[in-house]
Amino acid sequence: MSGYVLHVGRLAAPGGVLDDAYLVVEQGRLVSTGTGAPPGTDGPVVDLPGLLAAPGFIDVHVHGGGGFEVNRPTVAEVSRSVVGMARFHVAHGTTALLATTVSDSAEALLTAVEGVADVVLSPDGPGAGAQVLGSHLEGPWIAPSRAGAQYPAAIRPPSVSELSSLVARSRGTVRLVTLAPEVPGATEVVRAAASAGVVVSIGHTDADADAARAAFDAGARHVTHLFNAMPPVHHRRPGPVPVALADDRVFVELIADGVHVHPTVISVVAAAAPDRLVLITDAIGATGAGPGRYRLGPLEVLVERDRAVLADHPETVAGSVLTMDRAVAFAVNSAGVPLEVALRAASLHPATVLGETAKGRLAPGADADIVLLDEDLGVAGTIVAGRVAHDPGGLLASLAGDRG
Ligand SMILES: [Zn+2]
Known part of the structure; x- marks a missing residue:
């Protein structure tokens, strides 16, 4: 698989929090982000409507x-x-x-x-x-x-x-x-x-x-x-x-x-x-x-x-x-x-x-370091360089083994 898409309820983007947004991850990096329906891809699309994606x-x-x-x-x-x-x-x-x-x-x-x-x-x-x-x-x-x-x-x-x-x-x-x-x-x-x-x-x-x-x-x-x-x-x-x-x-x-x-x-x-x-x-x-x-x-x-x-x-x-x-x-x-x-x-x-310019923001070109937060700001998942590092609820199971 070349990559995957996260389709989230909210995304903490550099300019502010966006509703109904997506992140496209490939080779450990974010290649695009946006709002609305995610673009077509040959990798998995994970729907996480209740979660906020924020920079790790x-x-x-x-x-x-x-x-x-x-x-x-x-x-x-x-x-x-x-x-x-x-x-x-x-x-x-x-x-x-x-x-x-x-x-x-x-x-x-x-x-x-x-x-x-x-x-x-x-x-x-x-x-x-x-x-x-x-x-x-x-x-x-x-x-x-x-x-x-x-x-x-x-x-x-x-x-x-x-x-x-x-x-x-x-x-x-x-x-x-x-x-x-x-x-x-x-x-x-x-x-x-x-x-x-x-x-x-x-x-x-x-x-x-x-x-x-x-x-x-x-x-x-x-x-x-x-x-x-x-x-x-x-x-x-x-x-x-x-x-x-x-x-x-x-x-x-x-x-x-x-x-x-x-x-x-x-x-x-x-x-x-x-x-x-x-x-x-x-x-x-x-x-x-x-x-x-x-x-x-x-x-x-x-x-x-x-x-x-x-x-x-x-x-x-x-x-x-x-x-x-x-x-x-x-x-x-x-x-x-x-x-x-x-x-x-x-x-x-x-x-x-x-001076880590590729970190700390969810924008194209940045490292795919992502924390997924629930309504109470509890951690529902963590992704480091595109790889799933923490997935207590199995929400990201379809990405297992995928290097993103
Ligand atoms: Zn100390």
């Missing part, structure tokens, strides 16, 4: 899921774990992700980026999972005073030579780095990363407004979980948050789980920066694995129903147990974010951050 979710900040986490002791275990988390998250609509490390020893981070690279560069990728686009280094070059759930002993001064070693060992698959720009030596790393094509995000930082502005001027373009692990907003000492929201060059992450950020604040950010909001999960390995005790890198974490906290400091939130489908649903249903803004924040905006 892209999670640029995720440490694990389904019992798997990125920080593991050997290269082979990292790779196996990253494949496991990619398969877990694809069932929640994520079609691409950055495997995100937490602060750890120099050797442990080299091991992690090598294990991630093995998955990114393997011809099979993670098999039926979300595509792994590379790694995101969250730390170790952060502010000790804003460690949050990062292991304090692993936090160290920014180093251009350590960055170079990590980029080399990753064979160029380090895509994003979170650092504190006010720490001595950070500006050199911001410049080196930006010129190496690594996106710089400020986070776990004590930067004031001036330091944040200087970081953006030096090349930082992203903020890691806005509001969390940084100075709060004060009307006379604004801190980094308003500077980021006012700067058109800068994308801002939010953990939309109702635990990390109040829904009212989510709605304010979505209104202030609707084209620069990036929904992330910050999910840890325990996500989807139930309550209990788990690890986040070197630290022990206690997981309750909807939150993860440090076992030794239960007042510190330690990553999340969020998934992208729930993040989108929470933003829309609990924070009142318009559906189209929430969907773009989960797809187009993270794709733009990474």
Whole structure:
């Protein structure tokens, strides 16, 4: 079969949501989209009148899921774990992700980026999972005073030579780095990363407004979980948050789980920066694995129903147990974010951050990375590069074995 057609009730197209629409998929790409009766084809046509087709979710900040986490002791275990988390998250609509490390020893981070690279560069990728686009280094070059759930002993001064070693060992698959720009030596790393094509995000930082502005001027373009692990907003000492929201060059992450950020604040950010909001999960390995005790890198974490906290400091939130489908649903249903803004924040905006121009939109020529959502924004199916990766109800059974 050369391809197939999805005929859906609604389609989240770049210009807005269309009713009664179709998508033609061939060779892993979208070749056409439109409304009304789908064009004739020699492949199957799947009728999904109750579903909304949206661009697959892209999670640029995720440490694990389904019992798997990125920080593991050997290269082979990292790779196996990253494949496991990619398969877990694809069932929640994520079609691409950055495997995100937490602060750890120099050797442990080299091991992690090598294990991630093995998955990114393997011809099979993670098999039926979300595509792994590379790694995101969250730390170790952060502010000790804003460690949050990062292991304090692993936090160290920014180093251009350590960055170079990590980029080399990753064979160029380090895509994003979170650092504190006010720490001595950070500006050199911001410049080196930006010129190496690594996106710089400020986070776990004590930067004031001036330091944040200087970081953006030096090349930082992203903020890691806005509001969390940084100075709060004060009307006379604004801190980094308003500077980021006012700067058109800068994308801002939010953990939309109702635990990390109040829904009212989510709605304010979505209104202030609707084209620069990036929904992330910050999910840890325990996500989807139930309550209990788990690890986040070197630290022990206690997981309750909807939150993860440090076992030794239960007042510190330690990553999340969020998934992208729930993040989108929470933003829309609990924070009142318009559906189209929430969907773009989960797809187009993270794709733009990474310069992935073939992702994040359902338009001709784009990768056929598609999430099918029901009325409640639950995931009814996930397609990665044209291949069915998640089909809980068997709606896409006629595409089984078809490479699209
Ligand atoms: Zn994180």
